[in-house]
Amino acid sequence: MTLPDLAGWGAWAAIAAMAIATYLCRISGVVLMGFIPLTPHVRRGLAALPGSIVVATVLPLVERLGLAAALALLAAIGSMVLRRSELLALVVGMVVVSLARAFGL
Incomplete structure (x- = not known):
């Protein structure tokens, strides 16, 4: 009796393992939050979380890409504050960075 060739299954096993790990990471937050009482203090912390994630993501890019990105x-x-349109903010940001780069910033 010979064993099947398992060399071709390595990539599929890695993909399946990462899919399972991703699912477990996503669902664990939901499960763990079921045990935490939502006090006003916790609610304020959760409300501030999206902004802090954006800042933690964007500021290193601004530091690396310079004045044009800033x-x-x-x-x-400013566009988001005035118009509340994500698409407009995206376009405004792209235009400004293009103009800044065109003028050598």
């Missing part, structure tokens, strides 16, 4: 970010934020 100007584009400020313009996009």
Whole structure:
């Protein structure tokens, strides 16, 4: 009796393992939050979380990409404050970074 060739299954096993790990990471937050009472303090912390994630993601990019990225970010934020349109903020940010780069910033 010979064993089947398992060399071709390595990639599929890795994909399946990562899919399971991803699912477990996503569902664990929902399960764990079921045990935490939602006090006003916890609610304020959860409300601040999306903003802090955006800042933690964007600021290193601004630091690495320089003044043009900082100007584009400020313009996009200003557009969001004034118009509340994500698409418009995206376009404004892209236009500002393009113009800044065209002028050598």
